Amino acid sequence: AAKESSHDEL
Amino acid sequence: MNIFRLAGDMTHLLSIVVLLLKIRTTKSCAGISLKTQELYVIVFITRYLDLFTRYVSFYNTAMKLVFIGTSVAIVWYMRLHKVVKQTYSRDEDTFKHYLLIPPCFILALLIPLEFTVTEILWSFSIYLEAVAILPQLLLLQRSSNIDNLTGSYVFLLGAYRALYIVNWVYRFFTETHKIRWIPWISGLVQTALYADFFYYYIKSWKNHEKLRLPA
Secondary structure, eight states: OHHHHHTSOO | OOHHHHHHHHHHHHHHHHHHHHHHHHOOOTTOOHHHHHHHHHHHHHHOGGGTTOOOOHHHHHHHHHHHHHHHHHHHHHHHOTTGGGGOOTTTOOOOGGGGHHHHHHHHHHSOSSSSHHHHHHHHHHHHHHHTTHHHHHHHHHOSSOOHHHHHHHHHHHHHHHHHHHHHHHHIIIIIOOOOHHHHHHHHHHHHHTHHHHHHHHHHHHTTOOOOOOO
16 A cells, blocks of 8 residues: 555656 | 645646746746756656556556656757757756666665666656755855746645655555655655745745845
C-alpha cells in the first residue's frame, strides 16, 4: 500500500 | 487526488509554462540555470521509468509526458537554439551540478524505498530534485537584475513542493496513516532551500521593488 500510494504522485 | 496535490501539480506545470513563455517570447534564457534544467531532465526520467509499465490514470501519464517533454525542450532551447543559446549566462552558471549526482545516488543505494532498480532510481530522483534548484539559486544571487518571469518561475517551482507537503499531511490524516520518510524529508529540504528566496521575493512584491538577492 505504501509503495502504491507513493507512486500515484508525480 | 486531493486539492492540495492538484494545486501542487498545476503550480509545477505553471512554473514550466512561465519559463517556456519567457524563453519563447523574449528569445532569451538570461538568468536561467542550464544546470538546474539538466538536473530536472534526470529527475523526471529516473522518476517516471514506470511510465509505460504502470498505468495509474490518464492524468498521471499525461503529466509525466508533459514534464519529460518540456524539461527536454527547455534544455534543447538553452543548448541548441541558435538565438536563445547566445543569451545563456554561461560564465555565471558555474555550480558544479554533476557533484550533486553521486551523493544522491549513494543515498538512494543506502536508503531506497525498495532495493530494486526502479525504486532505487525513484529514490535517487526524489533526493536529486531536492537539491536540483541550487545552481539556479546561485545564479540568481549573481544576477544583477532578475526579470519578473524568472522570479515568478522560481517562486512557482518552490511553491509546488510546499503544496505537496500539505498534500502529504492531508493524505496522512485522511488516507494512508503511513509515514513516507523519503519524499517527506526530501520535500522539506527542497522547500527549505527556497526559504530565503521566498522571503526576498515576497518582500520585493510587497514593496513593489525589483527582486534582488543578497550576494
